[in-house]
Amino acid sequence: MTVRRQGSAIVLEGRCSVDEAEMLALLLRDAGAATVDWRGASHLHTALVQLVLQAGRPVQGPCGDPFVARWIEPITVAAPPGGL
């Protein structure tokens, strides 16, 4: 599983393909999921990046996908270091 809930965090791991978008959208609808941790994601499909941007949840970085870490992460809300 590359998209899963762990405690109050949504964890993205490995190659996250477009098929994962539905699952991520579901998890993001739960107000209890406070942060997105994408440190372990090696590649993120646009659909998932779009959801993270839209949801505006604090993000635990740096993203494991260097492109996302370099260009997308700066426009997301950073989670406090060490998680919540």
Next chain:
Amino acid sequence: MSPLDEQFLIECRELTAQAAEDIVALERDPGDIGRLDRLFRVVHTLKGSAAVMELAPMSRLMHASEDWLGSWRGQERLPAGAIDRVLAILDQTESWLGHFEAEGRLPEDASATADRLLEGTGSHGGASPVGPIPEAPPWAQEMLDDLTDIPAGPIVALDYEPRPGCFFDGDDPLDLVRRLPGLLAVSVVPRDPWPPIEQTDPFTCNLRIRALAAADPGTARDLVRLVADQARIAVVEPAPERATSADVLLNAILAEQGLLLRTPAEPGDLLGRLASAARSAVNALRHAGAGERADRIDAAGAAALAQKDPRPLLAALEEPWSAGPAGSEAPAPTGASPATRVDSARIDRLADLAGEIAVARNGLSHLLGRASGDMAASDLLKQLAERDAELGRLTVVLQRAVADLRLMPVGPVFRRFPRLVRETARSLGKQVLLDMSGEGTEVDRTIVESIHEPLLHLLRNALDHGIEPPEERRAAGKPPEGRITLRAAPDGDRVAIEVGDDGRGIDPAALRRRAVRQGVVTEAAALAMSDEEAVQLVLRSGVSTAARVSDLSGRGVGMDVVRDAVERVGGTLQILNRPGKGTTFRLLLPISMTVTRVMVVRAGTERFGLPMDRALQTVRIPRERIHPIRSGAAFVLRDRTVPLVGLADLLGLTGVTGGDQALVVVLATRSGPVGFEVDGIEDRLDAPMRPPEGLLANMPHLLGTTVRGDGQVLLVLEPEALLP
């Protein structure tokens, strides 16, 4: 015309030629799914390219054609008139490309033309997907202004609004952006305000992506080709103060050389430093197009080396630098050379070689430094000989690599022919199959360009005179459909290109009679010829094989013209004739040719070539500045006295010299620069040069001969040998 436009034109012309070949092949075999697929892909690519260039009517025409072609799949036969219509569409596209090349846009009526061409196909291509965009979108300029570190070179702006349903097409828009090389900035914003997350459809793309990248515009456009209706690429003009970054760099390089020279050096090290500083500065200046100043620094460097004193070079380095080519007096070379696609592996090989040559030269510089020290003469000689051998070897490899770079396949020339054969055969009421092979055979670019006309003529000849009408073929026991073969293949160190037909062949007796009647040979001579010899008469000026002058190939252009064209590039033309069974014309061509740059000058009323690689510059010298010295004359050029000789005088011709200024070509000779006064400079050309042959071989002042574009033979002079 920008490199991007050029690339677009080259590509589209290749593609239209390719498409024409495919459609003609489809006519023959409508069930050839591979061909149809290829045609479909070609049209698809044309559509994308046109969209990228914002040529909406062309993009729309291609889009509609693509739809229409798609509807042919799985059909037993092609729609009526389909072939002619596709050919008409391709013709229109080529005509548009020509218009675009000349005027940078499509004609005003392009959209209406597209509608007319599409009438009755059931496809209209919809509205144009791409409207015009400003040259430099304001957002891109703002994004650029926010950057602190802007690399030199082109900067492209990508404005990409993926279609909402694009995820379903398998698109991953950010993945495309990440493949853009040299990314400088990325902005990702919602296209429409975000809906609440509870109501969102995770599979609808709602993004607008903008990016800047220090990338080649062509690469960027290639990248977005498949989403050309959703993405736009523009080239961002750097702000004016950034345009001078090359000057800044140049000044920094020059300053650095000054610094190097001012740093205290061991005596043995000084010469090496001088040579290296001068070389670096000259290279940088030449690269920046400042040839004049490069020449001055080169001369100052030589003076500094001779005097073992850095001061002349320092003075030259530190003279104030003004931008722009400083009054270059030589006319710029004219005439655009055709663009060529080059295999990148060949470029890599050249780059490697350039590196090796640089290493070899460094070795030489090192040796130069040591030579001024205490190195024994015999050691020095030995090591110099080794370096010389190494540089010699590299030069040979380099020459071969450059010759390879000039090789290109004959395919693009061949590709124009199937259609010609189809249409010509139809107009003559004949059935002809063109069988081509060896399109990948490579020869020098100059040769590829020069064989089109001769091959065209040979093909027309075969169609017109070779292949018989169907009834005549049947009567002769042949299949009604004639066959013309066009093949290229390597033949030893040459390339053979053959145009053959299975028609009636050449009748030697008829040819003999015609040659005699036309006064080309005497009756006795004609009768004395063997059949093979008689057939060669076809290549003689004034002999035509046809009984009547046809529209097609009898227009006063004989086979002698074909022979001349082939010989001009150093090839030969042979005829293999089988009466009643067909004729094959065989062009045997060199694979590569050494091309020499030649300046065409006039001495008196005669024209001569001078080797461009010896020419230092051309100048006009006022007569009052020409001073008689002993029996000759001289003038001062850049503080240097240069002897002056008259080219017409040297050649024993009467010059037409007059006027208050002398036109002088300054050439490098072993005894230094010498000015040759000429009566005119006419042209510069890249021409294959042949060594002097026959009587000319004994003339030491001839380098060789070459043929001008108008067919005139030009003697290329060896200036050194002309001097008294």
